[in-house]
Amino acid sequence: NTVMTQSPTSMFISVGDRVTMNCKASQNVGTNVDWYQQKTGQSPKLLIYGASNRYTGVPDRFTGSGSGTDFTLTISNMQAEDLAVYYCLQYNYNPWTFGGGTKLELK
């Protein structure tokens, strides 16, 4: 299976911070990566598809980038409502596999 390794596993941040989290694939997955946000008690929500395409209604402070094996999700101006766990997902190889998540917490 394709292993998706996310780093860091958690981050302590302040409102207004620029936040960068990473996802590394164990093999080349092209740009076949999505990013999801999951807040406590809610189901995951799609943020980014195809590595860099912002989904409908997603604020432009969320940016995805990368290709091949290395991917990044950046939040340019962290808001309190962005506190959540963020997951990457690759769909280039069956079975589709998720990263272990990056949890954002307030300092």
Added chain:
Amino acid sequence: EIQLQESGPGLVKPSQSLSLTCSVTGYTITSGYDWSWIRKFPGNKMEWMGYISNSGSTNYNPSLKIRISITRDTSKNQFFLQLNSVTTEDTATYYCARYTLYYSSYYFDYWGQGVMVTVSS
């Protein structure tokens, strides 16, 4: 508005079968898209389990292939998950989700709220 809603028992005994239903409103599951099951384990790990397509074909995660079955009832616009021979390691929150192809990209765009299932005697 498209909505998905999981239902089923919250407690299953080891070695028994786990059976869940996903009821879809706002879209007919035979009209398009693929319909998936995904689970989240305690500690945040997530696993794609499989899907049933709009035509009724299935695709399962090989790690579950001998235990999993996804079926549907088109008259009720529902699809189902059956996982056999469960162990405590199957304790998780189970989500159903719609899997969409948009140009050359795939994504899960609609999710149910999730149902927590505990495997315990």
